[in-house]
Amino acid sequence: MPGRPGSNYSRTPDPQLxxxxxxxxxxxxxxxxxxxxxxxxxxxxxxxxxxLDRMSPLTLTLDLSEVCFFSAAGITALLDARTTVADRGAHLTLRNPSPIVHQIMRLGGVDEIFEIGDDPSE
Known part of the structure; x- marks a missing residue:
C-alpha cells in the first residue's frame, strides 16, 4: 500500500515480508x-x-531489525544488494541486524564485509 500523498514513506506488503x-x-x-x-x-x-531509480540516494540503509528468519538466500540478497548499490554510485549500510541475521551472517563469514550500525543516520 503506498504512503500518503507527498509522503516519503511507502510499504510493500507480502505475507512473509x-x-x-x-x-x-x-x-x-x-x-x-x-x-x-x-x-x-x-x-x-x-x-x-x-x-535507487526513484530516489537516487547516496546512501541506502537496510534496517534488518525486524527480520525473523534469514536463510542463505538472504546472504546472497545482501551481497547482490551491495553490488547493485555500488554500481549506482551509492553506498550500502546495514542497520541493527536482528540476532538471527547477525548469527547467519557471522556463520557465513560475510559480517565483516558490510558496514553495520545502529545509528538511524547510517
Whole structure:
C-alpha cells in the first residue's frame, strides 16, 4: 500500500515480508520485516532497484531489525544488494541486524564485509 500523498514513506506488503521505504535526511532507509528466504528475496531486490531509480540516494540503509528468519538466500540478497548499490554510485549500510541475521551472517563469514550500525543516520 503506498504512503500518503507527498509522503516519503511507502510499504510493500507480502505475507512473509514487509518492506518500508523512507527518506531520512540524505539517507534512504528500507525497513525489512519478516522472512528473507528464497521466496521473498526477489521482492527485496526489486524494492532496492526501484528505490535507487526513484530516489537516487547516496546512501541506502537496510534496517534488518525486524527480520525473523534469514536463510542463505538472504546472504546472497545482501551481497547482490551491495553490488547493485555500488554500481549506482551509492553506498550500502546495514542497520541493527536482528540476532538471527547477525548469527547467519557471522556463520557465513560475510559480517565483516558490510558496514553495520545502529545509528538511524547510517
Amino acid at each position: 514487509d518492506l518500508g521505504v523512507r527518506k531520512q535526511g540524505p539517507v534512504v532507509v528500507i525497513t525489512v520485516a519478516g522472512e528473507l528466504d528464497m521466496a521473498t528475496v526477489p521482492a527485496l531486490a526489486e524494492e532496492i532497484a526501484a528505490t
